[in-house]
Amino acid sequence: MAKIKIDGKELQVLDGITILEASDIAGIEIPHFCYHKELSIRGSCRMCLVEVEKMPKLVPACSTTVKDGMNIFTRSEKVVKYRKGVLEFFLIDHPLDCPICDQAGECTLQDYVYNYGSAVSRFTEEKEHFQRRKEFGPHVLHYTERCILCGRCIRFCEEISGTRELAIFNRGVRCEIDVFPGKRLDNKLSGNVVDLCPVGAMISKEFLFKSRVWWLSRTESICPICSRGCNIEIDSRDNKILRVRPRPNPEVNSYWMCDDGRFGWDFVHREDRLTSPLEREGGEMVPISWAQAIRLVKERLSQIISNFGKEAVAAIASPYLPNEDNYLLRVLLHSVIGSPHLALYQPPQVGERMVFPSGFTIEADKTPNLSGARDMTTTEGKEPISYREVLRRVASGEIRALYFLGGAPKISLPVEERETLKKADFLVVHDYAPSELTEWAEVVLPSLTFAEREGTFTNFQGRAQQLKPALLPPGEAKPDWEILQEIGRAMGGEVSYPSVEKVFEEVAGTISGYKGLSYKGLGSQGKAKG
Amino acid sequence: MEEKILLKYIDIPDIQKMEVYQKHDGYQAVAKALGEHKPGDIIELVKTSGLRGRGGAGFPAGLKWSFVPKDSDKPVYLCCNADEGEPGTFKDHLLMEKNPHQLIEGIIISAYAVNCHQAYIYIRGEFYQPRKVLEQAIKEAYEHNYLGKDILGQGFHLDLSLHVGAGSYIAGEETGLLESLEGKRAEPRLKPPFPAAVGLFKGPTVINNVETLSNVPHIILRGPEWFKGFGTEKSTGTKLFGLSGHINKPGVYELPMGILLKELIYQYGGGIIGGRKLKAVIPGGSSTPVLTADEIDVAMDFESLQAAGTMLGSAGVIVMDETTCMVDALANLTRFYAHESCGQCTPCREGVSWMEKIVRRIEQGKGRKGDLELLLDICDNISFKTLCPMGDAALGPVVSFITKFRSEFEDHIVQGRCPIKKDKSIKGRG
Numbered sequence: 001m002a003k004i005k006i007d008g009k010e011l012q013v014l015d016g017i018t019i020l021e022a023s024d025i026a027g028i029e030i031p032h033f034c035y036h037k038e039l040s041i042r043g044s045c046r047m048c049l050v051e052v053e054k055m056p057k058l059v060p061a062c063s064t065t066v067k068d069g070m071n072i073f074t075r076s077e078k079v080v081k082y083r084k085g086v087l088e089f090f091l092i093d094h095p096l097d098c099p100i101c102d103q104a105g106e107c108t109l110q111d112y113v114y115n116y117g118s119a120v121s122r123f124t125e126e127k128e129h130f131q132r133r134k135e136f137g138p139h140v141l142h143y144t145e146r147c148i149l150c151g152r153c154i155r156f157c158e159e160i161s162g163t164r165e166l167a168i169f170n171r172g173v174r175c176e177i178d179v180f181p182g183k184r185l186d187n188k189l190s191g192n193v194v195d196l197c198p199v200g201a202m203i204s205k206e207f208l209f210k211s212r213v214w215w216l217s218r219t220e221s222i223c224p225i226c227s228r229g230c231n232i233e234i235d236s237r238d239n240k241i242l243r244v245r246p247r248p249n250p251e252v253n254s255y256w257m258c259d260d261g262r263f264g265w266d267f268v269h270r271e272d273r274l275t276s277p278l279e280r281e282g283g284e285m286v287p288i289s290w291a292q293a294i295r296l297v298k299e300r301l302s303q304i305i306s307n308f309g310k311e312a313v314a315a316i317a318s319p320y321l322p323n324e325d326n327y328l329l330r331v332l333l334h335s336v337i338g339s340p341h342l343a344l345y346q347p348p349q350v351g352e353r354m355v356f357p358s359g360f361t362i363e364a365d366k367t368p369n370l371s372g373a374r375d376m377t378t379t380e381g382k383e384p385i386s387y388r389e390v391l392r393r394v395a396s397g398e399i400r401a402l403y404f405l406g407g408a409p410k411i412s413l414p415v416e417e418r419e420t421l422k423k424a425d426f427l428v429v430h431d432y433a434p435s436e437l438t439e440w441a442e443v444v445l446p447s448l449t450f451a452e453r454e455g456t457f458t459n460f461q462g463r464a465q466q467l468k469p470a471l472l473p474p475g476e477a478k479p480d481w482e483i484l485q486e487i488g489r490a491m492g493g494e495v496s497y498p499s500v501e502k503v504f505e506e507v508a509g510t511i512s513g514y515k516g517l518s519y520k521g522l523g524s525q526g527k528a529k530g
Numbered sequence: 531m532e533e534k535i536l537l538k539y540i541d542i543p544d545i546q547k548m549e550v551y552q553k554h555d556g557y558q559a560v561a562k563a564l565g566e567h568k569p570g571d572i573i574e575l576v577k578t579s580g581l582r583g584r585g586g587a588g589f590p591a592g593l594k595w596s597f598v599p600k601d602s603d604k605p606v607y608l609c610c611n612a613d614e615g616e617p618g619t620f621k622d623h624l625l626m627e628k629n630p631h632q633l634i635e636g637i638i639i640s641a642y643a644v645n646c647h648q649a650y651i652y653i654r655g656e657f658y659q660p661r662k663v664l665e666q667a668i669k670e671a672y673e674h675n676y677l678g679k680d681i682l683g684q685g686f687h688l689d690l691s692l693h694v695g696a697g698s699y700i701a702g703e704e705t706g707l708l709e710s711l712e713g714k715r716a717e718p719r720l721k722p723p724f725p726a727a728v729g730l731f732k733g734p735t736v737i738n739n740v741e742t743l744s745n746v747p748h749i750i751l752r753g754p755e756w757f758k759g760f761g762t763e764k765s766t767g768t769k770l771f772g773l774s775g776h777i778n779k780p781g782v783y784e785l786p787m788g789i790l791l792k793e794l795i796y797q798y799g800g801g802i803i804g805g806r807k808l809k810a811v812i813p814g815g816s817s818t819p820v821l822t823a824d825e826i827d828v829a830m831d832f833e834s835l836q837a838a839g840t841m842l843g844s845a846g847v848i849v850m851d852e853t854t855c856m857v858d859a860l861a862n863l864t865r866f867y868a869h870e871s872c873g874q875c876t877p878c879r880e881g882v883s884w885m886e887k888i889v890r891r892i893e894q895g896k897g898r899k900g901d902l903e904l905l906l907d908i909c910d911n912i913s914f915k916t917l918c919p920m921g922d923a924a925l926g927p928v929v930s931f932i933t934k935f936r937s938e939f940e941d942h943i944v945q946g947r948c949p950i951k952k953d954k955s956i957k958g959r960g
Binding site: 041042043044045046047049056057058060063081082085086088089090092093122123125126128148149151167168170171172173174175 | 698715717720868869870871872873874875876877879880881882883884887888891904907908910911914915916917
């Protein structure tokens with residue numbers, strides 16, 4: 001341990017940490033650009049220089065390690081003067097186009113100039129000019145004149161994605177970042193350079209001119225695109241997602257997420273979202289009210305139960321839906337109806353997991369909650385029935401009614417499965433948009449996408465993580481757990497879960513591995529199940 | 531005529547050829563070093579000699595070598611910095627072109643001293659002729675088993691590679707050189723760690739200038755005491771001075787450290803062209819602070835020049851006479867530094883280019899009141915705050931020119947034109 005002083009504040013810190021890390025512990029901000037926790041230290045922006053007693057020069061806080069007895073000043077006269085000076089340097093060739101820059105409002109340069117800089121510039125010469133905008137790849141644009149050459153993006157492509165598309169070209173004030181000739185910034189992690197860029201040089205094509213950032217509502221959630229469950233922030237406005245960005249979580253995704261997740265949320269705003277319950281009338285699907293829908297499902301299920309017995313009803317859980325929704329399906333089937341036939345749909349896996357040199361991995365399993373859905377459908381001591389077995393029994397007529405949780409309209413069923421499903425007397429499907437499943441359903445109940453719902457996903461590591469609703473549901477669509485509860489009640493069951501939290505509490509009390517977890521206790525980073 | 535060390539055989543015809551070099555004590559120092567000394571002894575001998583780095587910083591060579599860890603699990607590298615790029619400096623070019631074996635001999639002995647088996651000469655890309663000469667000399671050295679396996683049967687092996695530089699001033703900064711040698715952009719590295727601990731390919735690395743290494747065989751052959759007989763107490767040996775500018779006899783002169791600048795200019799350099807008046811001298815390459823005509827009674831050694839507020843640097847003496855416009859000269863120098871800034875660190879990249887623009891504007895008669903204060907303040911914001919010494923190299927001339935020739939700058943600003951009657955004919959002399 002080293003005993004040090006920062007701006008008069010005494011603290012004990014681990015030997016060998018840097019001044020910047022120590023100041024972070026002390027809660028003192030040292031402005032910096034090129035330093036990033038997950039990247040190698042370059043020490044080139046010279047923003048983080050601080051004064052240390054008995055050292056003749058100002059030293060970079062990002063690369064200078066603390067020593068016992070060190071007396072550090074981050075706001076001395078020398079430091080304050082220099083900060084003004086270096087910020088002036090950053091701005092002399094900067095276009096100062098904040099009014100049309102997407103980064104404004106969350107721009108580090110803007111913040112630092114506001115906090116530490118000078119209101120007037122002494123620079124009266126001609127600025128250096130560059131090609132204003134370059135397209136680096138399918139998702140990233142580069143505004144060269146705004147670039148402060150911190151090199152984070154280059155180090156990201158070297159150290160994290162390992163794809164090495166970017167470099168600095170030319171020298172001195174003519175330096176500019178560009179892709180190597182013949183290359184494009186098209187790796188699966190390319191969107192991260194936009195987050196990494198402290199200024200508005202790296203810009204997301206998808207977010208370009210979409211909104212000033214201060215109008216955005218920010219919601220912490222979990223990416224639904226693969227089983228890794230990257231922690232994300234959904235930035236929305238007027239009930240529309242405008243962008244999705246990663247939230248740091250060292251246990252899951254570090255500071256990163258892949259482009260599939262970052263830009264893969266367009267399904268939320270599909271034109272054909274289901275907004276009310278539908279009933280099949282001949283070849284047509286006709287909108288009905290929730291009351292009608294619940295009554296219809298209840299009547300059809302009761303009819304089948306009385307004609308063929310409880311075991312003629314089966315339910316299919318979904319790896320695309322949160323634990324709570326799948327758990328209530330189990331409650332409906334096992335407790336209310338009394339059928340053991342709860343199976344889990346598992347889409348065929350295509351492709352391999354993608355591991356980057358830094359260890360960041362895009363999982364091959366493209367469902368967000370396979371692990372959790374498996375936990376919710378497994379009953380201790382009972383051999384779970386497989387999806388395949390359910391289909392076989394539908395074909396043989398043993399199973400007459402099928403309750404299917406969808407949640408993934410993109411899934412494509414093999415022809416023979418579709419033919420089998422047609423044979424069921426009664427098929428009810430939950431989903432947020434039309435799919436191959438809803439095509440054959442007798443009743444379709446409109447549910448939500450990840451962006452509108454609350455609940456938990458358990459990722460491939462067995463980490464339970466919370467989703468929070470960023471958007472209001474379209475039309476009359478409802479979360480699956482609410483729908484299931486209403487059906488359960490209609491069927492005469494005593495089911496009363498006023499909130500997702502209550503469902504989770506019961507999960508924590510019932511399902512092994514979840515014992516000891518609490519919904520609130522999951523926090524923003526999630527918790528590993530036991 | 532003083533005794534010479536480095537240039538002693540410079541006029542012998544074909545001295546760059548092995549058989550001629552061998553007739554003039556050639557490779558005897560290698561034989562002596564490998565045959566009679568342990569590596570540690572060589573470091574001690576060089577330490578005792580007081581030999582200091584000739585690249586500009588003047589760091590004691592023996593001490594530098596002693597920083598190389600003895601127990602490294604990575605190979606040790608020796609890099610000869612032959613990227614001579616400081617304006618006003620042209621001594622290494624001469625040493626390599628005229629006497630390449632002297633340098634190779636120095637490299638072999640130095641490599642032996644630090645237990646290095648792979649050495650590099652990083653030669654400036656523009657040095658075509660020295661490169662051709664060195665290529666041939668290295669080939670000869672391999673043929674005579676001064677390089678390669680089991681050198682002279684003494685069990686020491688060394689490979690020497692000639693690497694052609696990628697053409698930038700900053701590749702001459704030692705860590706910029708290492709980056710360039712590794713095939714990357716010549717961008718100086720953050721220090722610490724210093725190259726002696728973590729250098730080329732992360733191995734311990736010694737980087738020495740051509741002139742420094744060329745001195746080593748002589749120290750081994752004739753002893754450190756003999757070497758200390760030249761120069762001053764703390765700046766031992768001789769020094770190659772490059773004389774250029776408004777001088778009658780420009781060229782490279784080998785003289786003992788401590789010679790008076792005045793003597794160098796008037797006695798050896800033959801005085802100022804056309805008998806004109808001396809105005810200013812840059813004593814150690816373009817980055818060293820300028821001296822006025824009144825300040826040339828200074829001894830050319832590390833300590834005396836430091837006391838005079840400047841540096842010996844690479845000992846490139848740039849002489850400027852009364853027809854020189856100091857603003858124009860500074861604009862020219864600053865343009866060089868702005869052009870050569872690698873651009874990775876902010877104060878150097880932005881500040882130096884800004885200074886160039888201001889100085890050029892003053893020279894064009896568009897200077898404004900406050901420009902000089904602004905320039906000095908920019909210098910203050912660069913000074914000792916950049917990642918490598920380049921920032922300070924760039925502001926050396928700015929601060930000293932403005933401080934020492936302030937009235938000339940003010941005249942430009944007040945009169946709105948350049949008041950100096952320039953004579954730029956020197957450019958045409960080739």
